[in-house]
Amino acid sequence: xxxxxxxxxxxxxxxxxxxxxxxxxxxxxxxxxxxxxxxxxxxxxxxxxxxxxxxxxxxxxxxxxxxxxxxxxxxxxxxxxxxxxxxxxxxxxxxxxxxxxxxxxxxxxxxxxxxxxxxxxxxxxxxxxxxxxxxxxxxxxxxxxxxxxxxxxxxxxxxxxxxxxxxxxxxxxxxxxxxxxxxxxxxxxxxxxxxxxxxxxxxxxxxxxxxxxxxxxxxxxxxxxxxxxxxxxxxxxxxxxxxxxxxxxxxxxxxxx
Numbered sequence: 001x002x003x004x005x006x007x008x009x010x011x012x013x014x015x016x017x018x019x020x021x022x023x024x025x026x027x028x029x030x031x032x033x034x035x036x037x038x039x040x041x042x043x044x045x046x047x048x049x050x051x052x053x054x055x056x057x058x059x060x061x062x063x064x065x066x067x068x069x070x071x072x073x074x075x076x077x078x079x080x081x082x083x084x085x086x087x088x089x090x091x092x093x094x095x096x097x098x099x100x101x102x103x104x105x106x107x108x109x110x111x112x113x114x115x116x117x118x119x120x121x122x123x124x125x126x127x128x129x130x131x132x133x134x135x136x137x138x139x140x141x142x143x144x145x146x147x148x149x150x151x152x153x154x155x156x157x158x159x160x161x162x163x164x165x166x167x168x169x170x171x172x173x174x175x176x177x178x179x180x181x182x183x184x185x186x187x188x189x190x191x192x193x194x195x196x197x198x199x200x201x202x203x204x205x206x207x208x209x210x211x212x213x214x215x216x217x218x219x220x221x222x223x224x225x226x227x228x229x230x231x232x233x234x235x236x237x238x239x240x241x242x243x244x245x246x247x248x249x250x251x252x253x254x255x256x257x
Contacts, residue, residue: 002026009023009026010023012131013159016137018063021046033087034083034084036080036081057083065085065086066083067084067086068081069082069083070082132159141165143165144162147195149239151195157195172205176201180198182241182246185241
C-alpha cells in the first residue's frame with residue numbers, strides 16, 4: 001500500500017461507490033499507482049458484486065482516473081488486470097512502458113522502520129477542498145435525511161453542505177431542517193434552493209441564539225417536545241409536510257400523544 005496514492009484518492013471529489021472502488025485498488029498500489037488485485041478481491045473489499053465493481057472501474061476509466069491493462073502469466077493464461085491510479089501529472093504515462101511484466105516484478109521488502117504518516121485535519125480547514133471523512137461519505141445525518149425527503153441533493157450539493165455543516169451544532173441543524181422541510185412548499189415560491197434557504201436559516205437561528213445568550217445547540221423544553229413529535233413522525237414513515245404529520249404535532253403539543 002502506498003500512503004502517497006491513498007492520500008491522493010482521499011482528496012478526490014467522487015461519488016461514494018466510485019471512490020470506494022478506487023480506494024480498494026489504491027490499497028494494493030505502489031507509489032506509481034500501479035496494482036494488480038483480482039476482481040474477486042476488489043469485490044470482497046468493497047462488499048460488492050463483481051459486476052458492480054466492473055461498472056465502477058469503467059466509470060473511473062471514463063474519468064481518466066484509472067488505466068486498465070490485460071496481463072498474462074508465463075504460460076499464456078490470463079491473469080488479473082493491471083491497474084494504474086492516474087494521479088495529477090501522470091495521465092500521459094503509458095502503463096506498459098512504466099511497469100515491467102508480472103514475472104519480472106518483485107514486491108519491495110517490508111521493514112519495521114517504514115514510517116506511516118497520519119495527516120490530521122486542521123480545525124480551521126473547512127472549505128470545499130477538504131476531503132470528506134469515511135463517515136461523511138457513507139452516512140447521512142438526520143437533518144440531511146429530513147431535507148432529502150423534500151428535495152434530493154445532487155452529489156456536489158450534498159458534499160458542499162456536509163462540509164459547511166461541520167461548523168454548526170447538530171441540534172440547530174436538525175431543528176431548522178424539520179422547520180424547513182415542513183414549510184418548504186410555502187417558501188419555495190420565493191426561494192429557488194431548499195439547501196441555500198436551510199443554510200441561511202441556520203445562520204439566522206445561531207445569530208438569534210447568540211444575541212439571546214443561549215448556548216448554541218441547546219434545546220429548550222418546547223424544542224425537545226418538538227423533537228419527540230418529529231422522531232415519532234419519522235418512525236411512522238410519514239412525510240414531514242403531510243397532513244398526518246401536522247396532526248401528530250398538534251396532538252403532541254396538546255399532550256394527547
